[in-house]
Amino acid sequence: MISQNTIQEILSRIDILDVVGEFVKLKKRGANYLGVCPFHNEKTPSFTVSPSKEIYKCFGCGKSGNTISFIMEHEKYSYVETLKWLANRYGIEVEETFASAEQREQYQTADSLFIINNFAEQYFSQTLMESEEGRAIGLSYFKERGFREAIIKKFRLGYAPADRSAFAREALAKQYNKELLLKTGLVIERNGTLLDNYRGRVIFPVHNHSGKVMGFGARILKTTEKAPKYINTPENEIYVKSKILYGSYFARTAIEKADECLLVEGYTDVVSLHQAGIENVVASGGTSLTVDQLRLIKKYTNNLTIIYDGDAAGIKAALRGLDLALEESLNVKLVLIPDKEDPDSYVNKVGAGAFTEFIKKNKKDFILFQLESSLNDIGDDPVKKSELVNKIAESISRINKAEDFTKQQDYIKESAAILQIDEAGLHALVNKYIRDKVTAMERKAAGNAQKEQQLPEAALSNYDDATFDLLFKDQLQEKELARILLEYGNRKWDENSLIAQHVFDEIDELELEDPEVNTLVASIKQLLRNHPEQLNDKYFIYNEDKKLSAFAVSLLNHPYEESERWAADFSPNTGYQRDLFKQSFEAFARVISKGNETDLNKYKLISEDRTNQKVESAIQYLKLKKIRRMLLQNQNDMSGTLSEHKFKELHFIHKSLKDMEREITNLLGTVILH
Template identity: 75%
Template sequence: MISQQTIQEILSRIDIIDVVGEFVKLKKRGANYLGNCPFHNEKTPSFTVSPSKEIYKCFGCGKSGNTISFVMEHEKYSYVEALKWLANKYGIEVEETFVSQEQKEQYQTADSLFIINSFAEKFFIDQLFKTEEGRDIGLSYFKERGFREGIIEKFKLGYSPESRTAFTDEALSNQYNKELLLKAGLIAERNGNLQDNYRGRVIFPIHNNSGKVIGFGARILKTNEKAPKYINTPENELYVKSKILYGSYFARAAIDKADECLLVEGYTDVVSLHQAGIENVVASGGTSLTIDQLRLVRKYTNNLTIIYDGDSAGVKAALRGLDLALEEGLNVKLVLIPDGEDPDSYVNKVGAAAFVQFVNQHKKDFILFQLELSLKDVGNDPAKKSELVNKIAESISRVNKTEDFTRQQDYIKQSSSILNIDEAGLNALVNKYIRDRISSQERKSAFPGPDKEAVAQAAATNFDDATFDMLFKDQLQEKELARILLEYGNRYWDDNTLIADYVFGEIDELDIEDKDVYNLVHAIKELVQSNPKLFNDKYFIYHEDKQLSSFVISLLNHPYEESKKWIQKAGQNMGYQRTLFKQEYESFLRTVSDGNEDELNRFKLISEDRTKDIVISAIRYLKLKKIKRMLLQNQQDMELDKAYEKFKELHFIHRSLKDMEREITDQLGTVILH
């Protein structure tokens, strides 16, 4: 884990305009910056960056976040990877803390393997380009495959010489650890002697999502029936085959832009397609897809198209595990390359445009593809057909998200038609698989909470719509209070009291019902009590709790307003003053765009003068909500307890609460609200 001290140093140095500006051409517009969104195709800029709040928001696709989340989203990094990227950009040394000695050793081993792999990658590249053997054998092979030097350099392809110890000698002479070289799979120990593991092979380095080398694939060039065609790095702290898709580092931006991931089988398929300009492509390495690989695809897109040659064994292997893709919500399609070709040879044969056209015209939905392929093996065998029906029903049952209901029904309709069976029967079988899967999982208890009971009771009373909304549905005012705490909480209410302290003195956080608001208000309260000097909105924008951080960004991106029904109830006076405020604000925007600093300063004074009114208004709304809840509870008690003395006491409480309600409502009618 990265130490808090390092994280704080990174946060103090990062500049969102500087970081986002590396990937997006930004133009200053008033206080903010505007550019074309990097997360979707658009011609009219709608991607806005606020340097003062250190957040971004695209009003086209809706994506928003802070500097760190931008790097994570754009580069598809984890949180730690994004921090390390930023640390490297600003020249900050990363200090890491470890939970245990074992974890510390794992991190140290991983770092050492990264260094060794980087050294090996450079060695293999030098051997390919700078030695006679490499050029005559390795480079000639790549060029025979149609690879140009530009693409060879892009993928950092290399060559390991025939000599048994060329790499071993070079690595040991540079003081690299023997055990780690063995763990990395770069050398092997045979009969007590160390020797190169990849000798006489061309090398395909495998990179992680940040571009670091985590392993290698090595292809033999000589005909040797005893030796495997490919040797891959053994699994270690870096290389876990089930979590790797070859080429993902080079394909991520193209996949994001195309909103589709093309999956092929081999390394050369990926390289050839990239060379042809088809860059949204990765390879599985010939294995059936795993859940981790599918989730890696889903980081970029929900659309997966698998492109394989017509080898039936390879296709059936590819189909294994694709039910998992349906559960992950991926839209999976398959394409078979014709005439015994593979993606590598076919794109070289027909060209990029014809290849893309073929894929678009021939890709078939996974379930229907699986059905058509399996029918060839079924023939007239009733047992095999029954097995196929069950298999298809089980696959369809995995498409069980609410938003995919129509797709599931379409599968049932088409499959029953192809199989020539009753549609209702197949639908019942699909539902059986769904029920069986649900019953096998742990089911959470669902007891009705007090809120549900209160809503049911309130619905039976004669509350008007606005009161019912405030009590049980409209939580915008709670969010407005949270936004006010973020924006004004660290200002001073008077000479000695922060606005946050004033708010906490007036309200009880337990009165807040919205879970996200409660968590944020509670976090602000704890921070103010423990370390008020750290308190500002940026502290929570970059909070370690990602859910809390996302909620804060949403508040700062979308200022909340009162319920429209409560604006109407507050009276014309309040609405008139809000209109004046809006007119002043629009006037302010026009004058600031003309560079009128006097007007800017005047508006600042207006805003500051209204701060207390804004705070008081939010507190009053929350108090009003609490009073109305107490009125509801008191009314229920009055209906239950008919004893005269108790009823008299409850009636007195009712009148007192109504007086308090009236007082606050009157006050809200004269206060300028934000």
């Protein structure tokens, strides 16, 4: 974990305009900055950054947050990765804390492996572009594949010389650790001597989603029966094959913008398609898709299109692991390249435009594709048809999330029609697989969870819409008070107390309905007791509790700003107040004409600090809301058959509540009806 000292130093240094401005062109608009939202396609800018509050908000797509959440959302980094990115940007040394010595060792090993891989990437790239052997063999191969130098540099492709220990000698000369070099897979040991593992091969560095080199794929150039075509990095602390998609670092932005991920099989497919301008593409490395890979895709889009060779092996590869994609709620389509081509050769043959058009026209739904291709193989064999029906039902049963119900029903209908079987029967079979899966999960779980007791629904049918709103919806007033606490809680109310303490003194007996407001208020109270010096909106905007942070940001986000000239005393909301405003303005004009500086000071509105007035207003409006709710509830209680004693008791409560209501409305200048 990153130490709290480092986190606090990062938070004290970050500038939201500086960070967001690296990704979005911002223009000053009043107190805020405006730009085109990086999270959705828009022509009219609606993305707003508030430097004073250190938050952003898009009023088009609704996304909002702070500097840290912006990097997490834009770059798809974890919280820790984002902190490290910011620390690196501001030259802050990251101090790590560990629960155990083993964790510390794992972290240090991972960090060392990244350092060695970075050195190796530079070595292989330099050898490819600058050495005679590299240009004659490695670069010639890439150019024969149609790769231009720009794309070679983009993907940082390289070449390992044929010398048995050229890289090993260089790495040892740079004093890299022998054991760690072996762990990277870059070298092997024979009779106590380190030898290059990738000699005579072209190199494809594999990057994680933040651009660090996790490992390498090395392709042989000479045809040899004994040697494998590709050698890949062995699994270690940073290279886990099931969590890797080649090219994801270069494709992530394009995938998000296109709202579609194209999945191919090999390294060269990815490079060729990127060179053709089709950048929303990654490769699985020829393995079955894993849950981790699918979830990596889902960070950027829910739409997955798999492009594989059109031969039998390609079809088989395309179908592996796709049931998992259905469970992850991905919309999976398949495209098979014709004429024994692969994506690499086909895009070079027909060009980017024709390739893109082919993909659009030939996408087939995964389940229906699986069904149609299998039907061609089974013929009239009833046993094989029964097996296929069960296979399709099992696949459809994996689409079991509530939001995917309509999709599941459509699959059942279409599959039954293609199989020429009863739709109700297929529906029952799908449900059986779902039940079996649920039963298996329940058996696996330890113990029996107690069923959650459902509270009886409140009898609300007696209330009309307006009464219901008044009775049961206090969120606006509660959230406004929460916003007041965030913005002004650490300011002085008087010589003896902060605004936050004054608010708590006033509302301590009130029951807050909104759970998010309750959580925030409890956090502020705790902070006020234990660390009052830390009480400010920034503490909550950058809080480690992501829900609390998001709620704080949402409270502070609003598209309008109050004019400093619009003092509450002169807000013309009623006829009386409009007359008062008019009289005051006329008096102000007379003072101006006389040039009397003493009198003029009475009318200086712009510099007036009305913070306490805003706070008191928020408190009183919340109290008023609660009182009116109690009044309505009390009136509802009085409407039934009551004893004389009970009626007198409720009538006394009614009178007391009305007195309280009248007192507050007099303070607020609000007109009430008797």
